[in-house]
Amino acid sequence: MTDQTPSAMKTIRPKIRLYVEQPLGAGQPVSLSQEAAHYLIGVMRQGAGDAVALFNGQDGEWRAVITSAAKRSCVLTCEEQCAPQLDPPDLWLLFAPIKKARTDFIVEKAAELGVARIFPVQTGFTNSERIRRDRLQAHATEAAEQCGATFVPPVEELQPLARALADWPEGRVLFWADEGTVEGHKTGDIGDAPPGPAAILIGPEGGFSPNERTRLAALPFVQRISLGPRILRADTAAVAAITLWQARLGDWQSREAGNDPA
Amino acid sequence: MTDQTPSAMKTIRPKIRLYVEQPLGAGQPVSLSQEAAHYLIGVMRQGAGDAVALFNGQDGEWRAVITSAAKRSCVLTCEEQCAPQLDPPDLWLLFAPIKKARTDFIVEKAAELGVARIFPVQTGFTNSERIRRDRLQAHATEAAEQCGATFVPPVEELQPLARALADWPEGRVLFWADEGTVEGHKTGDIGDAPPGPAAILIGPEGGFSPNERTRLAALPFVQRISLGPRILRADTAAVAAITLWQARLGDWQSREAGNDPA
Numbered sequence: 001m002t003d004q005t006p007s008a009m010k011t012i013r014p015k016i017r018l019y020v021e022q023p024l025g026a027g028q029p030v031s032l033s034q035e036a037a038h039y040l041i042g043v044m045r046q047g048a049g050d051a052v053a054l055f056n057g058q059d060g061e062w063r064a065v066i067t068s069a070a071k072r073s074c075v076l077t078c079e080e081q082c083a084p085q086l087d088p089p090d091l092w093l094l095f096a097p098i099k100k101a102r103t104d105f106i107v108e109k110a111a112e113l114g115v116a117r118i119f120p121v122q123t124g125f126t127n128s129e130r131i132r133r134d135r136l137q138a139h140a141t142e143a144a145e146q147c148g149a150t151f152v153p154p155v156e157e158l159q160p161l162a163r164a165l166a167d168w169p170e171g172r173v174l175f176w177a178d179e180g181t182v183e184g185h186k187t188g189d190i191g192d193a194p195p196g197p198a199a200i201l202i203g204p205e206g207g208f209s210p211n212e213r214t215r216l217a218a219l220p221f222v223q224r225i226s227l228g229p230r231i232l233r234a235d236t237a238a239v240a241a242i243t244l245w246q247a248r249l250g251d252w253q254s255r256e257a258g259n260d261p262a
Numbered sequence: 263m264t265d266q267t268p269s270a271m272k273t274i275r276p277k278i279r280l281y282v283e284q285p286l287g288a289g290q291p292v293s294l295s296q297e298a299a300h301y302l303i304g305v306m307r308q309g310a311g312d313a314v315a316l317f318n319g320q321d322g323e324w325r326a327v328i329t330s331a332a333k334r335s336c337v338l339t340c341e342e343q344c345a346p347q348l349d350p351p352d353l354w355l356l357f358a359p360i361k362k363a364r365t366d367f368i369v370e371k372a373a374e375l376g377v378a379r380i381f382p383v384q385t386g387f388t389n390s391e392r393i394r395r396d397r398l399q400a401h402a403t404e405a406a407e408q409c410g411a412t413f414v415p416p417v418e419e420l421q422p423l424a425r426a427l428a429d430w431p432e433g434r435v436l437f438w439a440d441e442g443t444v445e446g447h448k449t450g451d452i453g454d455a456p457p458g459p460a461a462i463l464i465g466p467e468g469g470f471s472p473n474e475r476t477r478l479a480a481l482p483f484v485q486r487i488s489l490g491p492r493i494l495r496a497d498t499a500a501v502a503a504i505t506l507w508q509a510r511l512g513d514w515q516s517r518e519a520g521n522d523p524a
Binding site for chain 2 (some may be wrong): 086105109112113114146147148149226227228229230231232233236239240243244246247250251252
């Protein structure tokens with residue numbers, strides 16, 4: 001599933017894709033970091049004349065050719081744009097960090113499925129008191145490199161859930177994936193919400209504390225959603241909720257000419 | 263997310279859940295396998311009088327009390343049913359095995375999200391020529407134990423995709439998650455299909471071979487579906503497709519009295 005199917009692409013897209021922080025454009029030289037140069041030249045065995053796809057999160061994907069290659073330095077020159085910039089819809093993911101592998105997984109999947117920003121939040125039942133933000137960001141970047149994406153969602157610093165809720169931006173719906181029941185508070189279908197800025201909140205294993213649940217249920221911008229009759233792990237719940245939002249309110253509708261946008 | 267929220271449960275459900283192969287019912291004695299006994303007594307430090315939840319995929323979940331405990335043997339007696347049997351809807355997952363960790367992940371998530379049977383299939387671009395069926399089955403069982411499920415989807419033996427297609431049962435729709443385009447063949451919305459027996463087909467990294475794509479596009483029971491404008495890894499595609507089917511055609515609709523079944 002991760003390969004670029006040739007028939008779907010107008011221009012030949014190189015197989016190796018790299019995220020860079022420099023501007024991209026026709027004739028633009030791009031100098032790689034030591035680490036990226038080592039990967040490309042040392043690990044992937046590329047050399048002068050070889051083509052690589054570059055993206056920076058803003059200028060789409062560019063076919064670039066290696067013009068100079070040394071052990072720890074590499075310069076490329078952009079030739080032509082081979083994919084337009086595709087920004088995700090305005091969806092945030094708030095999640096409580098869980099075990100390392102599953103936290104990595106949530107960040108990877110959020111980047112793949114098309115989320116605009118990722119916010120790790122500390123909840124009453126969150127075990128982790130710190131995260132390696134740089135490592136999670138590297139995971140998001142790698143997911144984008146692997147999956148043909150031109151956008152990398154920023155991973156923010158860990159913050160308490162209470163602070164995120166206190167500073168909540170006006171006009172943004174927060175979909176709260178909740179396993180339990182709250183008296184007088186129905187769960188809704190994610191597709192019934194109006195289109196517009198949104199966020200999804202996924203709790204840690206153990207769910208939310210009674211105080212958090214009371215607080216969340218009382219907030220006007222919070223919409224409780226159900227993810228079916230089975231209890232889902234936090235990482236599964238994150239993927240399922242993003243999928244439902246993307247399919248109903250996001251940009252999964254208008255992919256092919258044959259599909260009418262919703 | 264994995265905890266049983268007390269307010270949602272009528273009876274106190276023990277925290278430790280074990281899948282067993284014996285029949286369950288009031289007063290029924292259940293003798294654990296050596297391995298399960300070692301886990302319960304040796305690892306989890308349970309002893310006579312402690313309560314455990316048992317399920318066998320047929321009789322719901324039963325609260326059982328340890329009546330005799332030794333190092334490698336353990337007998338429990340069922341007291342009362344604490345959750346009814348919840349079978350998944352008639353959805354199969356066919357997937358091409360990929361790297362070990364991601365294959366394990368697909369099986370775990372399929373069990374969590376509620377799939378009735380799991381079929382590993384060999385495709386033109388599948389690297390693996392064998393799978394450890396017993397290991398994958400153990401993953402499905404563990405996922406069910408962890409996630410409060412009462413059903414464990416059987417994991418079938420690896421078979422060639424061509425054979426699965428040749429023996430396809432009448433009346434079952436096969437949703438084919440396909441990244442590419444096929445001339446004259448539109449992708450549809452998974453929710454537009456009629457309710458009834460269904461299956462989801464997820465390819466390996468690299469997608470399907472040209473021959474396979476021609477074959478699939480020509481089969482009357484195959485419905486191509488799109489999973490958005492981004493290229494998804496095989497494991498992400500599996501979770502996304504199961505989620506969409508469950509939300510639109512499966513049993514995710516009628517969870518709470520407040521939700522009208524679709």
